[in-house]
Amino acid sequence: MERKQRVIEIKELSIGYAVKKSVKVVAERITSAIFSGELTCLLGANGVGKSTLLRTLTAFQPKLAGEVFIQGKEIACYPEKQLAALISVVLTERLEIRNMTVRQLVGLGRSPYTGFWGALNKEDERIVDQAISLVKITNLAHRMIDTLSDGERQKAMIAKALAQETPIILLDEPTAFLDFPSKVEMMQLLHQLSRTTNKTIFLSTHDLELALQIADKIWLMDRENGIRTGTPEDLSLDGSLSHFFARKGIIFDRDTGLFRVENELNRQVRLTGRGQRYTMVRKALSRNGILASRQVESDTLIEATEEGFAVFESGRLSGKVSNIEELLEKLLA
Amino acid sequence: MKRHALSFILIFLSIILFFVLNLVLGTISIPLSSIWHVLWGGEDASEIWQNIIWKSRFPQTVTALVAGAGLSISGLQMQTVFRNPLAGPSELGISSGAGLGVAFIILLSGSIGGTALSKLGLFGEVAVSVAAIGGAMVVMSVIIAISQRVKGNVVLLIMGVMIGYIATAVIGVLKFFSNEEDVRAYVIWGLGSFSKVSGGQVYTFAGIMAVLIPLSFLLIKTLNLMLLGEGYARNLGLNIKRARLYVITCSCVITAMITAYCGPVVFLGLAVPHLCRAIFVSSDHRILVPAVTLTGASLALLCNLIARMPGFEGALPINSVTALIGAPVVISVLFGKRKSEIS
Numbered sequence: 001m002e003r004k005q006r007v008i009e010i011k012e013l014s015i016g017y018a019v020k021k022s023v024k025v026v027a028e029r030i031t032s033a034i035f036s037g038e039l040t041c042l043l044g045a046n047g048v049g050k051s052t053l054l055r056t057l058t059a060f061q062p063k064l065a066g067e068v069f070i071q072g073k074e075i076a077c078y079p080e081k082q083l084a085a086l087i088s089v090v091l092t093e094r095l096e097i098r099n100m101t102v103r104q105l106v107g108l109g110r111s112p113y114t115g116f117w118g119a120l121n122k123e124d125e126r127i128v129d130q131a132i133s134l135v136k137i138t139n140l141a142h143r144m145i146d147t148l149s150d151g152e153r154q155k156a157m158i159a160k161a162l163a164q165e166t167p168i169i170l171l172d173e174p175t176a177f178l179d180f181p182s183k184v185e186m187m188q189l190l191h192q193l194s195r196t197t198n199k200t201i202f203l204s205t206h207d208l209e210l211a212l213q214i215a216d217k218i219w220l221m222d223r224e225n226g227i228r229t230g231t232p233e234d235l236s237l238d239g240s241l242s243h244f245f246a247r248k249g250i251i252f253d254r255d256t257g258l259f260r261v262e263n264e265l266n267r268q269v270r271l272t273g274r275g276q277r278y279t280m281v282r283k284a285l286s287r288n289g290i291l292a293s294r295q296v297e298s299d300t301l302i303e304a305t306e307e308g309f310a311v312f313e314s315g316r317l318s319g320k321v322s323n324i325e326e327l328l329e330k331l332l333a
Numbered sequence: 334m335k336r337h338a339l340s341f342i343l344i345f346l347s348i349i350l351f352f353v354l355n356l357v358l359g360t361i362s363i364p365l366s367s368i369w370h371v372l373w374g375g376e377d378a379s380e381i382w383q384n385i386i387w388k389s390r391f392p393q394t395v396t397a398l399v400a401g402a403g404l405s406i407s408g409l410q411m412q413t414v415f416r417n418p419l420a421g422p423s424e425l426g427i428s429s430g431a432g433l434g435v436a437f438i439i440l441l442s443g444s445i446g447g448t449a450l451s452k453l454g455l456f457g458e459v460a461v462s463v464a465a466i467g468g469a470m471v472v473m474s475v476i477i478a479i480s481q482r483v484k485g486n487v488v489l490l491i492m493g494v495m496i497g498y499i500a501t502a503v504i505g506v507l508k509f510f511s512n513e514e515d516v517r518a519y520v521i522w523g524l525g526s527f528s529k530v531s532g533g534q535v536y537t538f539a540g541i542m543a544v545l546i547p548l549s550f551l552l553i554k555t556l557n558l559m560l561l562g563e564g565y566a567r568n569l570g571l572n573i574k575r576a577r578l579y580v581i582t583c584s585c586v587i588t589a590m591i592t593a594y595c596g597p598v599v600f601l602g603l604a605v606p607h608l609c610r611a612i613f614v615s616s617d618h619r620i621l622v623p624a625v626t627l628t629g630a631s632l633a634l635l636c637n638l639i640a641r642m643p644g645f646e647g648a649l650p651i652n653s654v655t656a657l658i659g660a661p662v663v664i665s666v667l668f669g670k671r672k673s674e675i676s
Contacts, residue, residue: 058568060564080570080572083570088568089568091562091564095562096416097560098616100616100617104616111554111569112569118557118619
C-alpha cells in the first residue's frame with residue numbers, strides 16, 4: 001500500500017457564512033490534516049458547524065479565513081471541473097428521482113469525464129460496474145432508485161462517488177436514517193474502501209459509538225475548544241472524549257473506550273458468578289439503580305450459575321429463578 | 334433500447350398520420366390526391382382548394398406541430414430545473430407576462446389611440462406578437478434575475494406564480510377601462526389557437542422554432558446533472574448558476590415565442606413530459622428530450638384535430654381540448670406518485 005499522505009491540509013481555517021451584511025462565524029482557527037487511506041469521522045453536537053465545515057471543504061461555500069490545501073494546492077485555485085475529479089460527495093438530501101436505475105445514477109458519477117452528450121464509453125462502463133461491485137449492490141444495479149431502501153440508496157450514492165474516481169470522498173451523515181445493522185455495515189464498508197482504494201474518506205456522523213470503534217481518526221468539534229483530532233484511543237487517553245461528552249447521564253467508560261449511560265445507584269448487592277452471565281446481571285441491576293459486584297458485602301447474595309440465578313437472604317436460599325426478568329421481579333418486589 | 338426504438342417509431346408514425354388528417358379533415362372535403370397535388374405545387378387543383386390548404390390548413394398544422402414540440406420541451410426543462418412535477422411554462426408567469434403585453438396593446442389601443450386594434454389588420458397582428466414577446470421577456474428577466482439571487486427552486490416557483498397573479502390582476506384592471514370590442518378581441522386571443530398564424534407568418538414562426546428547439550438539445554447533459562439536485566450537480570462540475578440561467582432562458586424564450594403566435598396554450602407543456610416518462614420509463618434526458626419533442630408535436634396535432642372535428646367547426650378552443658387531455662394525465666401522475674409514497 002502507498003504511504004499515507006496529507007491529502008487535505010487545513011491551516012487556521014475560519015468557517016461560517018454571510019447573513020445579510022454581517023458575517024456569522026461558526027468555527028475559527030482550525031488546523032488539521034486528513035490522510036489518504038484512512039477513515040476520518042467528524043463528531044460534534046447539532047449546530048456546531050459540521051455541515052459548514054464539509055461544505056467549505058467541498059468549496060460549496062467560501063471560507064472566511066485561513067487556508068485549505070487539497071493535494072498541496074489551495075482549494076480556491078481549483079476550477080470547478082478539476083474539483084469534480086478531486087472530491088466527490090454523498091449528501092444528506094434525499095433524491096427524488098423516479099425512473100432512474102442505480103446503474104444510470106452511478107453512471108452520472110462519470111459526468112466530469114464524459115463528453116458533450118454525457119454518453120459512457122467502454123472504459124466508463126467498466127468503472128461503473130466496478131464501483132457498483134465495490135459497494136456490493138450488483139444485484140440492485142437495474143432497480144429503480146425510488147424503490148430502494150434508505151441504506152441501499154446510500155450505497156448507490158457511494159457507488160456514484162466511487163465512479164467519480166476522486167482521491168477524496170466527503171460524506172455528510174451517511175449513517176443517518178439507517179437501522180443499526182445498516183449503520184454498522186455502512187461504516188465497515190467505508191472503512192474497507194479507505195483501505196482497498198487508498199482513498200481519503202471523511203464523514204460527519206452522530207453515531208459516536210460506531211465512529212469510535214471503526215474510524216482511524218476522529219475529529220471532535222465543539223464550540224469552546226474548536227477541533228481536536230487524533231485516533232479514538234489517543235483522544236480517550238488524553239481525556240478529550242470524556243471532556244467532550246461531559247453531560248449529565250453520559251459516562252465515558254475508559255476501560256472499553258466507549259460511552260455508556262450513567263445510572264444513579266442507591267443500593268448495593270453482592271453478586272457472584274462469571275463471564276457474560278455476571279456482566280448481564282450487573283447491567284440489568286445497574287439500570288434499576290442497584291450496584292451489583294463481587295467486591296460488595298450485603299445481606300442479599302445473588303449467585304449467577306449456568307443453571308440459573310439463586311438468591312440468598314442472610315445466608316439462606318430464598319429462591320431460584322431461570323432468567324434475569326424473574327430475578328428483577330424478585331429483587332425489586 | 335429496442336422498446337425505446339419501437340416507441341419512437343410509433344410516435345413518429347402518429348405524427349405523420351395526424352399531420353395528414355389535419356390536412357384532410359375539415360368542413361370542405363378535399364380528396365387526398367388533390368391535397369398531394371397542391372402540396373407538391375400541382376396547378377391542376379382548384380384555386381379554392383389551394384387557398385384552403387395553403388392559407389388555412391397547412392399553416393395551422395405546422396403551427397400545431399411546432400408549438401406542441403416547443404411547449405413540451407419548455408415544460409420538461411422547467412420540471413427538471415425546478416425539480417417539481419407541476420412546473421410548466423404557464424406556472425412561471427411567462428404566459429401571464431405575454432398576456433399582459435398583449436392586454437396593453439389590445440386593450441389600451443382603443444381607449445388611448447381611439448381605434449380598436451382588431452380593425453388594424455396586419456399591423457395589429459405584428460403588434461400583438463411583439464407585445465406578447467415583450468411581456469414574456471419582461472417577466473422572464475425578472476425570473477432570471479431572481480433565480481441568480483435566491484437559492485431554493487421552490488421560492489423561485491412561488492415567485493413565478495405570484496408574478497402571474499400580478500399580471501392577471503393588471504389585465505383585469507385594463508379590461509375594466511377598455512371598450513367591449515377590445516375586451517372581446519383579448520378574450521379570443523386568450524383562448525389560444527393554432528389558426529391565428531397566417532400563411533406568411535408560419536415560416537417565420539417555424540424558422541424561429543427550428544433554431545430554438547435544436548438549441549435546447551444542447552442542454553441535455555446539464556439537465557441530467559440537474560436531476561441530482563444542486564449539491565450533487567455542483568460536485569460533478571456543473572456551474573449551477575450558469576446552468577440555471579441557460580435552461581430557464583431557453584425555456585422562457587420558447588414559451589414566449591409560442592405564446593406570441595398562438596396565445597397561451599395550457600397543459601401541453603405540463604402533461605407531455607409526464608406522459609413521456611410513463612411511456613419510456615426513464616429520466617434520462619437523452620431519451621426524454623427527443624421523446625417530448627415528438628410526443629408534444631403529435632399530441633398538439635391530435636388536439637388541433639379534435640378542436641376542428643366536424644360538428645365543432647373550429648368553435649372549440651384549443652385550450653379546452655388540451656386541458657381535457659392534459660388534466661387526466663396530470664391527475665394520473667399525482668395518483669401514481671401517491672401510491673409509490675405509501676408503499
